[in-house]
Structure formats: C-alpha cells, structure tokens
Amino acid sequence: MLTGNMEGIGFTLALGTLRVLAFIYDLLTFPVYVLLQRPWQQRQQARKIKGFVVSVESDGSKKGDVAIEMKDFTNRFVDTPSTINNNNYKAQPITQDTKSITYRSTMQPGPLHIALLREKVDTMVKMMDFVSKKYPNKRCLGTREILGEDDETQANGKVFKKFNMGEYRWKTYSEVNMLASNFGKGLRELGCKPKENVVIFAETRAEWMIAAHGLFKQGIPLVTIYATLGEEAIAHGINQTEVTTVVTSYELMPKFKKVLAMTPKVKTLIYMEDQLKQLEKTGYREDIQIISFTDVLKKGKVSSCENCPPTTNDTAIIMYTSGSTGVPKGVVILHKNLIATLKTFCDATDIYEQDLMIGFLPLAHVFELLVETVCLCAGVPIGYSSALTMIDSSSKIKKGTKGDASVLRPTCMTSVPLILDRISKTIQDRVSKSSDLKKLIFKFSYDYKSKWMRRGYETPMINRLIFGPVRQLMGGNIRLVISGGAPLSPETHEQINNCLCVTILQGYGLTETTSCACVQDFNDKSYGRVGGPCTICEIKIINWEDGNYRVTDKPYPRGEILVGGENVSAGYYKMPDKTDEDFFEADGKRWFKTGDVGEVHDDGVVTIIDRKKDLVKLQAGEYVSLGKVESQLKTCPLVDNICVYGESSKQYCVALVVPSQPILMELAVKIGLGEKTFEELCEDPEMEKAVMNELAEHGKRGKLEKFEIPHAVKLVAEVWSPDMGLVTAAFKLKRKDIQDKYQCDLRRMYAS
Structure with missing residues (x-):
C-alpha cells in the first residue's frame, strides 16, 4: 500500500515538474514564437472558405438562389467564383425543399497550373x-x-x-x-x-x-x-x-x-x-x-x-x-x-x-x-523504394545497413490509411512498453503539442527532443504525407501529424474521377475531413432517400456525392451499360455517381460519412455503415484489420478480425491463456469473447451506437494481403471475396 502511495506521489511530482518547466518555457519563448511564427495568419488560412454553393436544385427541378452570408451583409447573392474571396463568406442554400446542392472551389489557380x-x-x-x-x-x-x-x-x-x-x-x-x-x-x-x-x-x-x-x-x-x-x-x-x-x-x-x-x-x-x-x-x-x-x-x-x-x-x-x-x-x-x-x-x-x-x-x-x-x-x-527495403528494419535490409528512407531522406511521400494505421499502432506499442516516466513525458508532450498546434503554433523543441527519434523512421526530413485510397481516421491523422511532425493532406477521389474530387487545404488543421472541391471540378450532393440522407439535413447537407468536370473519365472499357448507369452529361459537364455519402460543412469542406454499398439495414430497422464501424474499430490496438458483416434478417452484425499478434499475446497472458500459440488463441472461444469485449469498450469510447458494435467475432490468424485476393492493392477490403472465404465462420457466429 505504501509503495502504491509513493508511486502516486512520484507521478504527481513528475507531472507537476513538467507543468512548471513548460510554463517557464512558454513565458520565455512566447514573444519570440509570436513574432517568428505569426500564428494569426495560420488561423486565418485555416478558417477560410474552401467551397461555395453554385446551384440548388429544388424538387420542382428549378434552380434555386444561393445566399452567401457575410459579416456586414445578409442575403448577398453571387453567381461567379471570382466574388468568393472573403474569408467571412458562409455558403448557405436558400431553398429548403431541395434535392441537390452543387459546390465549387474558392481556390485560385497556382503558378504551375x-x-x-x-x-x-x-x-x-x-x-x-x-x-x-x-x-x-x-x-x-x-x-x-x-x-x-x-x-x-x-x-x-x-x-x-x-x-x-x-x-x-x-x-x-x-x-x-x-x-x-x-x-x-x-x-x-x-x-x-x-x-x-x-x-x-x-x-x-x-x-x-x-x-x-x-x-x-x-x-x-x-x-x-x-x-x-x-x-x-x-x-x-x-x-x-x-x-x-x-x-x-x-x-x-x-x-x-x-x-x-x-x-x-x-x-x-x-x-x-x-x-x-x-x-x-x-x-x-x-x-x-x-x-x-x-x-x-x-x-x-x-x-x-x-x-x-x-x-x-x-x-x-x-x-x-x-x-x-x-x-x-x-x-x-x-x-x-x-x-x-x-x-x-x-x-x-x-x-x-x-x-x-x-x-x-x-x-x-x-x-x-x-x-x-x-x-x-x-x-x-x-x-x-518498396516495402522490402524502405526502412532499416525491412525484411530485405541487411543488419547494420540503412533502409531506402534513411539513405534518401525524403521530404514528401504518399500513403494509404492502412499503412498510417500500422505506423500509429507501432508508436503506441513502443510507448506502452516504455517506463512509466517515459510514458508520462510522452503523453505530456503530445498533449502540449496538440494544444499549441490548435492555436496555430509549431513546437520545435518538443519536435526535436521527444518526436525526433520517431521522425528518423522515414529518414528524418519528411514534412508532407499525401493520403488517399480510403478515409483516414481522425485519431490516426492527429497522431501521425504530431509524432512524425508532418502535415498529412487527405484527399478524396476515385479512378473514375482520375483520383480527383476534393483535397484538404494545407492550412486546415482539422481531422477526419477530405477537403473542399478541387479547382477543376464541382461536387454535387443529392438526396439518398433509402439511407435517409438529405441535403436539407441539419446542421449540414448530406447525400450521395456526384463529381463533375474535366477529370471525369470517358467510362468503362467495353461496358456501355455500366457506363450509362454511373456516368451522365449535365450542365455542360460530365458527371460520375460515386456511391459515397458525404456531408458538406459551412466552410465548403467535405466529410465522407458512408458508402451506399456498405450500408446494411438490420432486422429492427437500424442502418449500419460497415465502413464507418470498421474505420473506428481499426484504431483499436488489438486490430490489425477488420471486416464487419451484417444481414438484414438479423438483429446485429458480426466481425472477422485480424488481430495484432503482440497485443493479442499480451491480452492472452492477462486472461490466463499465455501458454497458447497465436494460432491456438485465434481458435479459442474464450479469446474471442475477450477480444469482443475490448472492441465493445473501444466502440463505446468512439461513440458507436450499441447496434453498430459487433456481437460476435472470429479471429483470423492469417494477415490479409493483396496476394490473397482479400484486399486490393490499396488495401481496401474485397467484401465479397472475404465473405465467400469465411462463409462458414459467418454462419457459425450468427448461429451462436
């Protein structure tokens, strides 16, 4: 008991010391940082409008007017992008019985363009x-x-x-x-x-x-x-x-x-x-x-x-x-x-x-x-480079020699969310295995940096002393990561931004739109959003009644995303029927129906909230977005990959989980199954129950509804790779192939 009290006192003293040191440091450096970093400029850039409404189509198929609110004016009407340059504009549709709203970028063409x-x-x-x-x-x-x-x-x-x-x-x-x-x-x-x-x-x-x-x-x-x-x-x-x-x-x-x-x-x-x-x-x-x-x-x-x-x-x-x-x-x-x-x-x-x-x-x-x-x-x-040789610990790099990133020392790279999720979990794993004092210092530094980043400041001392070793993973010079291929969870986005000291720009696009629709602004420090419309295309939000998404929803318009512009492809090769189904011409533009569901915030920035093909209606009438649930549960340290499955004839959904081997082994020790191998644990019903409980707790913390959290899980020992045909080259799930391969397990979970 005395030992526990002493540890608690030591923890409190250490935390108090860190706070005092940080306070003194802030007092000494704040004027310098204000002059050098000019945070008000960054905050102003972050608040600027990235997209505005160009047309509103009512249920009567008439073009509605568009109101642009300004601080000193109300109901000012505009119809050209050249008039949308003031940071205080807020695009709002006038007509409320609408079925679609079209947005356009406020960004001006750059020098290369x-x-x-x-x-x-x-x-x-x-x-x-x-x-x-x-x-x-x-x-x-x-x-x-x-x-x-x-x-x-x-x-x-x-x-x-x-x-x-x-x-x-x-x-x-x-x-x-x-x-x-x-x-x-x-x-x-x-x-x-x-x-x-x-x-x-x-x-x-x-x-x-x-x-x-x-x-x-x-x-x-x-x-x-x-x-x-x-x-x-x-x-x-x-x-x-x-x-x-x-x-x-x-x-x-x-x-x-x-x-x-x-x-x-x-x-x-x-x-x-x-x-x-x-x-x-x-x-x-x-x-x-x-x-x-x-x-x-x-x-x-x-x-x-x-x-x-x-x-x-x-x-x-x-x-x-x-x-x-x-x-x-x-x-x-x-x-x-x-x-x-x-x-x-x-x-x-x-x-x-x-x-x-x-x-x-x-x-x-x-x-x-x-x-x-x-x-x-x-x-x-x-x-x-390649995954076999990229970092010093890659599988084909000889011990004591450098990986490609250490030799090249790049400043920018592309990535997909799954890779960033794995980097995030690696960081979490290293921190969890460190001493209590190091954990305390890391958490304090992380929270300190997050606080000042939100205010528009950089934290060079913290970056060098605390996060410097993490940056060396990719050579030490990375400043920009462009993420695409799938939605990136806000938690991973923030952690990679902070720990690698980089800016992650998230974008949204499809092969059919030449990978272009929305791109996050460099100064936008928010997480979980994919940016405003790109400069060469328009974004249209239309009602999707089956999913209960409408452009009149409050606080933000929601609906299926359509993309129109010169970036939209000519169609599918030798598939005229499918081309006619997904592509169309209107308003002098070629448009593509993405099947993705988004909401558009007041600053014209889009958030992907659902996908039509991922939506399952359960027996009691609740809609479950499989992609949304997977995105949240994938941030759980136990999960390396996950596929959520639901049937409309059932009252709940189930999940196939590829667990993180070291974290699963740690959990096994806690529940008395430490003597078993990884493969044996994946077949153990008690282990499945323990994982399911962990996912339920993580889901609640992530504000998932009770009906969204899987009621049964199957642990899969094999890692899903593109070679297996269960995920794409961009590591997106191939649901049909996964369901076909694990059909017996899905039936067993529902039967149990």
Missing part, C-alpha cells in the same frame, strides 16, 4: 517535354543499387537472404525523356501500333514511369493492372483489352507461365531486368517472344520511327480498378483527364523544387501516378 495553361500543355507528352526543357540536368528518377545478396543468420537459427545495398543512381529529366522516346520507338519496331493497347504489369519503379511515357509518345493506350492481382484477374484485363504485348518485371515473369495459357493473343513479353539475376526463359509458351527492357531501348535508339503524339481527347490509360466490389473494371482515362487532375493537384499540394519524394505505392493506381507527375512538374526528384 498557370504555367501549364500558358504552355498549352494538354497531353502527358507535352507535359514531359515541358519539364525536360525546364529541368534538363536535374535529378529525375532514382533507383537504389543492389550490390549483392548475402546470407544472414537470425536469432532463432534460421538463415535469410538480405540485400547489400549501395547508393541511389539517378537519371536526369532529359535522360528520362530520351529513354521514354527510345522505349516507345522500340515498341514500334516490335510491331506495336498507335491506338493499340499495351499492358504494363509491374511493381513501382523507374522503368514503369519510363515505359508509360514511351507509350504516351506513340499514342499507344497504356493498360495498367495491379501487380498484386491473381492470375484470373490478370488474364481478364489482358483479354478484354486484346493486347499482344505485355511489359512486366523479372519478379513477375513466373506468373506468365500460367497466365499465358489463358491469354492466347499475347505474343510478346518485355521484362524489366533484375539487378543481380538473369531470367530463365524456359517454361513459357513456345510462340512467345521474350525480350528485355534494355534491348527494347536499344532497338528504339537506332529506330527511324517518328513519335506519334496523341491529342488531348485520346485515351491515355485503361486503368483497371482494384476490384473491391467484384471483377476489376477498366476505366478509360483520357489525356485531358490526367492533365486536369495534374493542374488541380499542383494547386492543392505545397510541393517545391527543393523537395525529394520517395515512391513506393502502386503506379498502377492513378493516385500515385498523378502525385508523382506533380513532382515531375515541380522539378522534384523521385527515389523508388
């Missing part, structure tokens, strides 16, 4: 020519050299192959442009023709970008297929687009020993070489021509073929979706779609010539492709 317009850049070919003339001798694309592969014995006696890594080797802008031209001409020498599709099926790397621009220069549509897709999905994309030539990599070539049997029209395989190994060409279909990437470049270098540049309305990419709701669909993206998104990304992202980007997300996803293209436009070098 204007430069692209001035230079009449309307295709990806003109973009590459423009930047190669602007930055001819600047570093462009970098690949880290692999010097060798060594055996490394682990603590358990097992031996693994590890890379002996060198430095990054760089190609300049003029070299990349020349190599792209040579690759395109080399394809022509191999029989490829303009307007005839060619597939790129490869991991993210410099050769991927060079090959893509080579195709663009010859007016050859690029078909992208995720490197993580299964054989049947690969064959589907190849057969539907009727390609005869596939560009792939050394690592993925073995897949074609089976895929070629399902793709009779393929005649040529071009592979990007491995740095250490030679390709063994046996075991492939006998009539297949196999040629290296380097040999194609050599053919193009001596070719007399001329470039065959596309027009702005030509197809640039047929990009296959990740297939989260069924068979992957080929989205037809025109050059004008890509350039439109490029312009708006240039407006929204604060990327400068002095920056350095690390590229690792799939280039087969339009989000990564466009962000990297923004970097090219801004003269920012891109160094390529």
Whole structure:
C-alpha cells in the first residue's frame, strides 16, 4: 500500500515538474514564437472558405438562389467564383425543399497550373517535354543499387537472404525523356501500333514511369493492372483489352507461365531486368517472344520511327480498378483527364523544387501516378523504394545497413490509411512498453503539442527532443504525407501529424474521377475531413432517400456525392451499360455517381460519412455503415484489420478480425491463456469473447451506437494481403471475396 502511495506521489511530482518547466518555457519563448511564427495568419488560412454553393436544385427541378452570408451583409447573392474571396463568406442554400446542392472551389489557380495553361500543355507528352526543357540536368528518377545478396543468420537459427545495398543512381529529366522516346520507338519496331493497347504489369519503379511515357509518345493506350492481382484477374484485363504485348518485371515473369495459357493473343513479353539475376526463359509458351527492357531501348535508339503524339481527347490509360466490389473494371482515362487532375493537384499540394519524394505505392493506381507527375512538374526528384527495403528494419535490409528512407531522406511521400494505421499502432506499442516516466513525458508532450498546434503554433523543441527519434523512421526530413485510397481516421491523422511532425493532406477521389474530387487545404488543421472541391471540378450532393440522407439535413447537407468536370473519365472499357448507369452529361459537364455519402460543412469542406454499398439495414430497422464501424474499430490496438458483416434478417452484425499478434499475446497472458500459440488463441472461444469485449469498450469510447458494435467475432490468424485476393492493392477490403472465404465462420457466429 505504501509503495502504491509513493508511486502516486512520484507521478504527481513528475507531472507537476513538467507543468512548471513548460510554463517557464512558454513565458520565455512566447514573444519570440509570436513574432517568428505569426500564428494569426495560420488561423486565418485555416478558417477560410474552401467551397461555395453554385446551384440548388429544388424538387420542382428549378434552380434555386444561393445566399452567401457575410459579416456586414445578409442575403448577398453571387453567381461567379471570382466574388468568393472573403474569408467571412458562409455558403448557405436558400431553398429548403431541395434535392441537390452543387459546390465549387474558392481556390485560385497556382503558378504551375498557370504555367501549364500558358504552355498549352494538354497531353502527358507535352507535359514531359515541358519539364525536360525546364529541368534538363536535374535529378529525375532514382533507383537504389543492389550490390549483392548475402546470407544472414537470425536469432532463432534460421538463415535469410538480405540485400547489400549501395547508393541511389539517378537519371536526369532529359535522360528520362530520351529513354521514354527510345522505349516507345522500340515498341514500334516490335510491331506495336498507335491506338493499340499495351499492358504494363509491374511493381513501382523507374522503368514503369519510363515505359508509360514511351507509350504516351506513340499514342499507344497504356493498360495498367495491379501487380498484386491473381492470375484470373490478370488474364481478364489482358483479354478484354486484346493486347499482344505485355511489359512486366523479372519478379513477375513466373506468373506468365500460367497466365499465358489463358491469354492466347499475347505474343510478346518485355521484362524489366533484375539487378543481380538473369531470367530463365524456359517454361513459357513456345510462340512467345521474350525480350528485355534494355534491348527494347536499344532497338528504339537506332529506330527511324517518328513519335506519334496523341491529342488531348485520346485515351491515355485503361486503368483497371482494384476490384473491391467484384471483377476489376477498366476505366478509360483520357489525356485531358490526367492533365486536369495534374493542374488541380499542383494547386492543392505545397510541393517545391527543393523537395525529394520517395515512391513506393502502386503506379498502377492513378493516385500515385498523378502525385508523382506533380513532382515531375515541380522539378522534384523521385527515389523508388518498396516495402522490402524502405526502412532499416525491412525484411530485405541487411543488419547494420540503412533502409531506402534513411539513405534518401525524403521530404514528401504518399500513403494509404492502412499503412498510417500500422505506423500509429507501432508508436503506441513502443510507448506502452516504455517506463512509466517515459510514458508520462510522452503523453505530456503530445498533449502540449496538440494544444499549441490548435492555436496555430509549431513546437520545435518538443519536435526535436521527444518526436525526433520517431521522425528518423522515414529518414528524418519528411514534412508532407499525401493520403488517399480510403478515409483516414481522425485519431490516426492527429497522431501521425504530431509524432512524425508532418502535415498529412487527405484527399478524396476515385479512378473514375482520375483520383480527383476534393483535397484538404494545407492550412486546415482539422481531422477526419477530405477537403473542399478541387479547382477543376464541382461536387454535387443529392438526396439518398433509402439511407435517409438529405441535403436539407441539419446542421449540414448530406447525400450521395456526384463529381463533375474535366477529370471525369470517358467510362468503362467495353461496358456501355455500366457506363450509362454511373456516368451522365449535365450542365455542360460530365458527371460520375460515386456511391459515397458525404456531408458538406459551412466552410465548403467535405466529410465522407458512408458508402451506399456498405450500408446494411438490420432486422429492427437500424442502418449500419460497415465502413464507418470498421474505420473506428481499426484504431483499436488489438486490430490489425477488420471486416464487419451484417444481414438484414438479423438483429446485429458480426466481425472477422485480424488481430495484432503482440497485443493479442499480451491480452492472452492477462486472461490466463499465455501458454497458447497465436494460432491456438485465434481458435479459442474464450479469446474471442475477450477480444469482443475490448472492441465493445473501444466502440463505446468512439461513440458507436450499441447496434453498430459487433456481437460476435472470429479471429483470423492469417494477415490479409493483396496476394490473397482479400484486399486490393490499396488495401481496401474485397467484401465479397472475404465473405465467400469465411462463409462458414459467418454462419457459425450468427448461429451462436
């Protein structure tokens, strides 16, 4: 008892000391920080209106007026974006019996946007020519050299192959442009023709970008297929687009020993070489021509073929979706779609010539492709990496050597929420295993930083002393993370912002809208929102009666999101019925029905609150948003991944949970099951009950309703990866595939 009291007294003294030190520090530094940081400017920028109402459609199909409230005026009507520049505007619809509201950005085009317009850049070919003339001798694309592969014995006696890594080797802008031209001409020498599709099926790397621009220069549509897709999905994309030539990599070539049997029209395989190994060409279909990437470049270098540049309305990419709701669909993206998104990304992202980007997300996803293209436009070098070599502790990095991030020291990167969730949980895990004093210091520092950040201040001393070691995980220089692909939970957003000392810009878009719809403002310090409308498109909110979402809802309009503008794709490849169902023309624009449900705040910023396909109506009539519940429960330290399932004939939902192994083992010790293996714990009913209780408590803290919290769980020992076909390359759940695989477990949970 005395020991407990002493510990409590020590804790109180330590906390009191920290508060006194912080108070003295604030007194001494506050005037300096006020002068240097000018927080009022940041607060003013954060409060500014990001979107305003341009039209309101009533139930009588008439265009309603739009009121813009101003501090000194009321009922002032506007109809042009040029008049919406005052930070005190608040967009409000006049008509209350409305069925849709349309919003437009208040942001002005930036210098890069204007430069692209001035230079009449309307295709990806003109973009590459423009930047190669602007930055001819600047570093462009970098690949880290692999010097060798060594055996490394682990603590358990097992031996693994590890890379002996060198430095990054760089190609300049003029070299990349020349190599792209040579690759395109080399394809022509191999029989490829303009307007005839060619597939790129490869991991993210410099050769991927060079090959893509080579195709663009010859007016050859690029078909992208995720490197993580299964054989049947690969064959589907190849057969539907009727390609005869596939560009792939050394690592993925073995897949074609089976895929070629399902793709009779393929005649040529071009592979990007491995740095250490030679390709063994046996075991492939006998009539297949196999040629290296380097040999194609050599053919193009001596070719007399001329470039065959596309027009702005030509197809640039047929990009296959990740297939989260069924068979992957080929989205037809025109050059004008890509350039439109490029312009708006240039407006929204604060990327400068002095920056350095690390590229690792799939280039087969339009989000990564466009962000990297923004970097090219801004003269920012891109160094390529992978999950196997990114950080010092990555699986292929030799002990005592540096990962890619430590060598490259990037300042900006892209990410998806699942990766950020895992970083967040790693931080939580490290803190939980530290001493009580370190936990106290960390929590005090975190709360201290959060308080001053909300006021518009930076905390350089805290950043250096407390969060500096965490920043070193990604090289120590990261300042900007652009997140897309799925909603990012507010808790993860805030924690990564604080602990990595970065700004996370969250965006919203779909492949069908060329990854563009909304982007968070750089000065917006709120969490859980995806930003205002982008500069080249409009956002329309329409009533969704089945889900009980209406634009007349209070306090904010809610409904299905429609996106209209030059970024909206031409439709789905060879799927006219599906194209007509999801796309339409109105008001001189092309529109896409996203199926996502959003609400628009007074400052014109959008929050994604639901998805039509994720909504389940339970037996008692309550609606459960599966995505919303998953997003909240995924922040629980116990959860590595989760899929919530509900049936309309049942009164509750259930969940399949991929648990975090170390946290589950800790919980097992607490409940007396510490002697069991991880796999045994995942099959133990007592463990399932304990996890379910933890999720229920976490859900209550996250303000989930009782009917939203799963009443039964099944623990899944295997981690869901894109290779298994249960999540997409962007780590979104493939619900149908998951439900099919675990059908017996779902039935058991409901039966119990």
